[in-house]
Amino acid sequence: MAIKGVLFDLDDTLYDSSTFADRARKEAIKMMIDAGLNASERDAYNILQRIIKQKGSNYGRHFDDLVKAIEGQYNPKIITMGIITYHNVKFALLRPYPDTIKTLIELKKMGLKLGVITDGITIKQWEKLIRLGIVDFFDDVVTSEEYGLGKPNIEFYEYALRKINLRAEETVYVGDRVDNDIMPASSIGMHTIRILRGKYRDVKGENCKYEVKNLREIIDIVRSLKEGKE
């Protein structure tokens, strides 16, 4: 069956999310200490990492919990200083991977539909696409918030296919995580390509037919699939 569309994960697949988030968090901690947070940078960072691990990266109150853990009480000045700094630094660093736009252009030239399937808050994920300057490449974007259920639920992937009007077998899905991206998408019959970028880069993955180190490598894979060579 000919390939008609390519769907992408967003964070760590189309841009570097982990590294920049981490740098932004470190800057935020420095400013929070300047504003009165009573902890060393290292201790505050370790506590924050633990909170992110426990609550997930899309939890909205990391800095509230950090301040509560250290100060024993709510301190809106220190929390707000953290939030402002985190966002300022993250937006300052936000950019697509060097090969993201070139790859999207090539795929559009092939006449393919493109889409994004992403876990997260709808407005936040759209904001990233707009600020990254890549929003106009995508025919549709689906978020876990809009569907009410996120990765790795296969219902979420099936919803995305219905919304963008593609069948699984005519679709290539590109993501960085084995558990959340590759396994569910493969299980419903999508062609999958794993990109080895971001913090899950070194996680071992079985059953992964295609693994690439750069986005531009997917162009040849998609072309082969499209022409029915594989």
Add this chain to the structure above:
Amino acid sequence: MAIKGVLFDLDDTLYDSSTFADRARKEAIKMMIDAGLNASERDAYNILQRIIKQKGSNYGRHFDDLVKAIEGQYNPKIITMGIITYHNVKFALLRPYPDTIKTLIELKKMGLKLGVITDGITIKQWEKLIRLGIVDFFDDVVTSEEYGLGKPNIEFYEYALRKINLRAEETVYVGDRVDNDIMPASSIGMHTIRILRGKYRDVKGENCKYEVKNLREIIDIVRSLKEGKE
């Protein structure tokens, strides 16, 4: 009784909120139309004004409602374009009134406690104080969100006095609105000064002993009250 503290309203009292918000909304509408919103600038602006009037300025989903009213459905791309533009423009324009910092310095030189009593979301109001560069002048800040009840409830004003540890009669309160600021603060025995700025500038106010056109005028009033001359 000697004056020991001055409490301020924030929006339209310490900085120009109404004018800048309005300019930011107009820019947001232009960008939303560029992104596909199917309306004239004037129609979209009028609908947005109606939504703000109905839901209040602290309602978090003005642009969601605007897009729903015009497009008949949720469109996260257009909504997000509006939100990003609104915030970018508002932050770009955000600054204290020209006499705000001078006035706060004079009041601190008099040895007074300073505080803020403001309706709104805690983190958003602190963000404004931090971005305005005036946060360090205030011994305390209370928001309607943290208390659970906003202006003009006198309980909110009494809570603020307890938190900052001042008695009503030793406190001067400065705000722009007769209904939300001057009346409740006067009714519990605070000295009140109305500042004639922002969109409520021309609203008639009875029982207002002190009305000023500029913040720096409050310095002499506070000094007189402090020295027991009035």
